[in-house]
Amino acid sequence: MVKIKTLEFIDEKLYLIDQRKLPEKVEIFLCETYKDVDFAIKDMVVRGAPAIGVSGVYGVVLGAKEFKHLDKETFLDKMEVVLNILNKSRPTAVNLMWGITKMKELIEKNKEKSTEEIYVLLKEEGDRIKEEDIDINRKMARYGNTLVPEEAIILTHCNAGALATVDYGTALGVIREAHYSNKNIFVYADETRPRLQGGKLTSWELLQEGIPSKVISDSAAATLIRDKKIDLILVGADRIATNGDTANKIGTFMLSVVAKTYNVPFYIVAPTSTIDFNIETGKDIVIEERNSEEITYIEGIRVMPEGVQVYNPAFDVTPEENITAIITEKGIIRPPFKENILKLK
Numbered sequence: 001m002v003k004i005k006t007l008e009f010i011d012e013k014l015y016l017i018d019q020r021k022l023p024e025k026v027e028i029f030l031c032e033t034y035k036d037v038d039f040a041i042k043d044m045v046v047r048g049a050p051a052i053g054v055s056g057v058y059g060v061v062l063g064a065k066e067f068k069h070l071d072k073e074t075f076l077d078k079m080e081v082v083l084n085i086l087n088k089s090r091p092t093a094v095n096l097m098w099g100i101t102k103m104k105e106l107i108e109k110n111k112e113k114s115t116e117e118i119y120v121l122l123k124e125e126g127d128r129i130k131e132e133d134i135d136i137n138r139k140m141a142r143y144g145n146t147l148v149p150e151e152a153i154i155l156t157h158c159n160a161g162a163l164a165t166v167d168y169g170t171a172l173g174v175i176r177e178a179h180y181s182n183k184n185i186f187v188y189a190d191e192t193r194p195r196l197q198g199g200k201l202t203s204w205e206l207l208q209e210g211i212p213s214k215v216i217s218d219s220a221a222a223t224l225i226r227d228k229k230i231d232l233i234l235v236g237a238d239r240i241a242t243n244g245d246t247a248n249k250i251g252t253f254m255l256s257v258v259a260k261t262y263n264v265p266f267y268i269v270a271p272t273s274t275i276d277f278n279i280e281t282g283k284d285i286v287i288e289e290r291n292s293e294e295i296t297y298i299e300g301i302r303v304m305p306e307g308v309q310v311y312n313p314a315f316d317v318t319p320e321e322n323i324t325a326i327i328t329e330k331g332i333i334r335p336p337f338k339e340n341i342l343k344l345k
């Protein structure tokens with residue numbers, strides 16, 4: 001079963017698998033301060049919406065550890081800074097803001113208590129959110145598996161696996177569940193340019209567990225879909241608007257267009273913490289733009305001419321009309337999305 005520990009909080013330290021080094025090396029990145037966590041999220045030591053959310057939460061715990069010896073007023077001021085910094089470490093995955101808001105509310109509710117007591121409460125909340133994430137992934141996997149035929153070829157994009165969560169995964173959680181319930185499945189994993197989360201991370205997870213799979217270049221997906229070689233598509237999400245528009249890794253939108261053209265079911269797998277109830281449509285989702293080196297370099301080697309101009313959005317928005325259903329821990333949400341998503345609030 002799943003052997004990958006994406007993150008662990010032990011002895012007041014956050015241990016992350018360094019996803020920048022995979023699959024060549026399995027190294028641990030140690031976070032002893034909230035600034036380490038801010039760096040780890042920004043630099044994608046840890047990535048994937050739910051994993052970022054839980055790491056951010058533990059970042060707040062580390063902030064409280066650092067400042068709990070201060071007087072209450074200074075502690076609360078410092079925590080405000082910690083919350084703001086972590087909240088901004090990456091902009092698109094709303095799970096981060098969801099987690100930080102939970103910690104902020106907890107501090108607010110308990111601000112009359114001692115700094116030590118607040119620290120303990122934050123730590124307990126962090127542990128609870130971490131455990132809950134595993135439980136949520138298992139629930140989504142079970143719901144999602146009801147949509148997977150006994151024999152199926154599945155296409156996935158980016159990494160929505162154990163590495164993108166605390167354990168098991170969202171889209172890859174459904175794939176695991178189907179595999180372990182003895183369904184005869186085969187997975188195509190888009191390599192996912194420019195950072196290759198599919199080629200490096202999804203393939204690594206699938207190989208470790210012996211789930212039959214092949215990596216394809218992103219541009220091969222359309223041909224497979226047209227040629228009826230794909231039965232369903234499962235992807236994760238970084239932010240879902242209340243009308244169902246969904247931000248996910250760049251390239252997801254393109255897949256959804258092809259899937260719609262050829263009537264292939266296109267499923268989003270995401271916890272309800274990925275729904276942003278404050279926004280109505282995908283137009284309000286902030287899309288992270290990352291540095292040009294992610295495109296112009298491959299493994300430290302420049303592959304494009306010096307001085308080339310680059311546009312590098314890390315996510316795109318799939319319009320709700322291209323989505324067949326959204327699989328959450330509370331059940332499978334189908335159109336009309338707006339009506340059905342609001343019921344989850």
Ligand SMILES: CSC[C@@H](O)[C@@H](O)C(=O)COP(=O)(O)O
Pocket residue numbers: 047048049050093157158159160161164165169170171197235236237238248249250314
């Ligand atoms: C469960 S993960 C869903 C998404 O977070 C995932 O598909 C994705 O887009 C991750 O992007 P990343 O930039 O690697 O953090």
